[in-house]
Amino acid sequence: MPTTHSVSRLAQVFHALSDETRLCLVALLGSGERCVCDLTAALETGQSRLSFHLKTLKDAGLVRDRRAGRWVYYSLVPEALDGLDEAVGALTPGAAIQASRARCCS
Template identity: 60%
Template sequence: MQTPIATTPDFIAAGFHALSDPIRINVLELLRQQELCVCDLCEALGVSQSKLSFHLKTLKEAGLVNSRHEGRWIYYSLNLPQFAFLQQYLAGFQGCQSLSSRRSCCE
């Protein structure tokens, strides 16, 4: 089941926070290829399950990954609509003037 797109400022901040760690980036790169279970992610990344669980929790809370249970395993996949929302959020800054071209009230 896909996670709904989260659009509040807290979720935007959580999304960028989740993208700020190399292990989480590596998880996302692996999930870009296919859905994977925790054991496959641990093996590919060379990290313990407890360490990976912390990072997966961060990614899930940010809405960047989905999880599903199958037997005793949890499988993770990307929640692409949340990535698209973060991309749209950043794209909204493209037309903004740079700070150096604005006049300051103190000038």
């Protein structure tokens, strides 16, 4: 059974991934580190809008930034997505019952 902290963390991650633009950013960053200017061009969006979405992803711990002079580069935090599939599996109907049975019957 997930802890209160893990449920809160999962909600933060799902919120960050609940936007189409942010999902596109995650997909783009999945192929490697990208400069903000490249992301702006790829998504055909303004820098201020992009900055908002990148901040949301960063606050959720999904991306990190790196400054190089006047340029800012973003990349995915691979370990941030670890266990996401298991967490989703834990939310399926009957998962709590199965987890409860596993504890009481072992």
